[in-house]
Amino acid sequence: MKVEVIRDDGFWTEFILRDSNPAFANAWRRAMKSHVPVMAVDYVDIYMNSSYLYDEILAHRIGLIPLKTNLEKFNLQNQCVCGGEGCPSCQVSLRLNVEGPRVVYSGDFVSDDPETVPVFDNIPVIELFEGQQLMLEAVARLGFGREHAKFQPVSVCTYRVLARVRINESCSSCRKCVQVCPRNVFSVDEDRVRVIDEFSCTLCKDCLKVCEENAIELTETDDFLFTVESIGQMEVREVARRALDAIKSKAQEMVSLMEEL
Numbered sequence: 001m002k003v004e005v006i007r008d009d010g011f012w013t014e015f016i017l018r019d020s021n022p023a024f025a026n027a028w029r030r031a032m033k034s035h036v037p038v039m040a041v042d043y044v045d046i047y048m049n050s051s052y053l054y055d056e057i058l059a060h061r062i063g064l065i066p067l068k069t070n071l072e073k074f075n076l077q078n079q080c081v082c083g084g085e086g087c088p089s090c091q092v093s094l095r096l097n098v099e100g101p102r103v104v105y106s107g108d109f110v111s112d113d114p115e116t117v118p119v120f121d122n123i124p125v126i127e128l129f130e131g132q133q134l135m136l137e138a139v140a141r142l143g144f145g146r147e148h149a150k151f152q153p154v155s156v157c158t159y160r161v162l163a164r165v166r167i168n169e170s171c172s173s174c175r176k177c178v179q180v181c182p183r184n185v186f187s188v189d190e191d192r193v194r195v196i197d198e199f200s201c202t203l204c205k206d207c208l209k210v211c212e213e214n215a216i217e218l219t220e221t222d223d224f225l226f227t228v229e230s231i232g233q234m235e236v237r238e239v240a241r242r243a244l245d246a247i248k249s250k251a252q253e254m255v256s257l258m259e260e261l
């Protein structure tokens, strides 16, 4: 297996996983979505809320604000020395004390840990009017995407199988495939139909339906094109690497369970 990066700006990445299989590609995709922990607010103490929003709706909104995550610094709460009660090694408090009239943004939260802050400062949380006040403490912890979407490190994580497209000698150059292909895989060159962009083929098979000579050979390869977008808590590279670690440790756990049988 091999990984070939096509595009990577840290938070939006496209790469090809070569010589693999659908089971592994899908395991990796799922692990990136649900087995890499990130920080999110999971508990809110509301001391004062005279805004027009109920406490529950406000707490839900605050939970969805993505927070920068340093996984070296924090423990999962159930694996922490505090036994899950909550301590500076497994949770961070973010405080908010604001008065209207004004719009409250994610950047208004004051975090106990200078590294654990909202990814974006300009996410609107609520608009306070004259005389309205908000005073609260939000407690963030590490969690997994399988618990709640707020703990997901990626917003986009998809793959598609790359195709191998060939045209054999029975082609009469009728050009129907050129017209029907939505991804412009084919083109006409010196009166012959040729494959010009195999990479864009999505295996929709429209070309096979219109080709009367059965001249097109369309096969799935063992290569998978991944498109992954991070929400911002950490870079896609780190999410991908930690997802692989998660798969590895799960496989090792499986092996030891099998040995016990």
Ligand SMILES: [Zn+2]
Binding pocket: 075, 077, 080, 081, 082, 083, 084, 085, 086, 087, 088, 089, 090, 091
């Ligand atoms: Zn702890």
